Amino acid sequence: MNFEKPKIENVESKDGKTERAEKLKKKIREMTAWGVITLSSLGILKTIEKVREQEYKPKAIIADIEKKQSLSEIEKAELNKKLEYLKNNFSENIFSQLKNGAETNKESKPEPIEVKGFERVGFSNEDLKELWSEKYYPKGWLDDEINVVEYRDKELKGDLKREYGRDEEVKYGGTTHMEKEGKSKIEFYFKGPKEHDSKKDFIETLDWYFSHEASHANDWESESQMDFKNRVDFLCEVSQSCFKGGAFRDVMGYVDSIKNNDKNKERYYKVREYWGSCCEYYFTFPEIFKQNNPAEFAMVDKYVKMEDTNYNPVEKLAQRKGLIEQMSDKQVKN
Numbered sequence: 114m115n116f117e118k119p120k121i122e123n124v125e126s127k128d129g130k131t132e133r134a135e136k137l138k139k140k141i142r143e144m145t146a147w148g149v150i151t152l153s154s155l156g157i158l159k160t161i162e163k164v165r166e167q168e169y170k171p172k173a174i175i176a177d178i179e180k181k182q183s184l185s186e187i188e189k190a191e192l193n194k195k196l197e198y199l200k201n202n203f204s205e206n207i208f209s210q211l212k213n214g215a216e217t218n219k220e221s222k223p224e225p226i227e228v229k230g231f232e233r234v235g236f237s238n239e240d241l242k243e244l245w246s247e248k249y250y251p252k253g254w255l256d257d258e259i260n261v262v263e264y265r266d267k268e269l270k271g272d273l274k275r276e277y278g279r280d281e282e283v284k285y286g287g288t289t290h291m292e293k294e295g296k297s298k299i300e301f302y303f304k305g306p307k308e309h310d311s312k313k314d315f316i317e318t319l320d321w322y323f324s325h326e327a328s329h330a331n332d333w334e335s336e337s338q339m340d341f342k343n344r345v346d347f348l349c350e351v352s353q354s355c356f357k358g359g360a361f362r363d364v365m366g367y368v369d370s371i372k373n374n375d376k377n378k379e380r381y382y383k384v385r386e387y388w389g390s391c392c393e394y395y396f397t398f399p400e401i402f403k404q405n406n407p408a409e410f411a412m413v414d415k416y417v418k419m420e421d422t423n424y425n426p427v428e429k430l431a432q433r434k435g436l437i438e439q440m441s442d443k444q445v446k447n
């Protein structure tokens with residue numbers, strides 16, 4: 114397996130793109146100062162242990178799929194190859210996880226996200242609800258997948274160190290985990306803007322992390338509208354992209370920082386955070402991402418456009434920035 118170092122130098126070396134590169138670097142500096150890292154759908158980790166006993170093997174998988182659609186010998190061979198690939202990288206447990214995902218396809222109707230708790234740190238829940246709506250994010254990306262985004266006044270502990278091998282103290286961040294009816298809950302942990310942060314920068318950073326967390330609610334496990342076979346295709350595609358030499362890496366090196374003694378888990382978490390990082394860059398730095406990493410941009414774009422064919426991340430980012438500008442002029446009472 115070849116895990117590449119972050120490609121910061123790429124951002125810096127593009128001709129005529131200095132301004133955008135500067136913006137990205139500025140953001141990254143802010144992020145570093147802020148001390149934030151993003152976490153993953155840690156709630157789902159628990160299912161890894163839970164599903165161990167109920168094994169789901171390739172033979173049963175193919176039989177199940179053939180109940181719904183006929184497969185040619187070529188398609189069967191192709192599917193077998195993919196199952197083998199997933200098994201080799203993540204162990205057979207991955208099949209039960211994908212099955213869980215396919216079976217919790219929800220019956221609940223799409224609804225705007227409920228946003229709460231942010232008034233305690235000086236933000237308007239209503240404004241954030243507007244920002245984190247399908248006016249600015251793709252249709253099918255939020256209302257089907259996420260029910261609550263909440264600010265929690267507590268620190269993160271436990272899972273992160275155990276599963277991701279991260280030692281540093283985590284004071285700021287976000288998590289996504291599966292809740293009821295197949296919808297996910299995003300929780301933010303932070304202490305509010307520091308004196309030297311402008312409110313605008315702070316909301317932009319929150320939105321940046323939201324774009325990462327929302328991607329966990331739209332992956333091969335959590336996405337609500339996919340059958341088992343499409344989940345296999347999805348995870349194979351993202352894994353192969355993640356493991357190929359020279360693949361995109363987030364500039365903070367988050368993906369490669371993940372360590373777990375169980376290498377199947379480590380690879381899986383890396384792929385999951387790689388997807389999170391790709392989505393985060395797609396929504397937050399779309400032009401730089403498209404230019405520097407066209408293959409990865411196209412991968413995210415494909416999944417976004419499955420539900421929202423006309424989605425334009427550059428246009429939508431500009432609109433979000435306009436909205437954030439307005440939001441940051443407002444004073445909110447605690």
Ligand SMILES: [Zn+2]
Binds near residue numbers: 152154329389
């Ligand atoms: Zn994550």
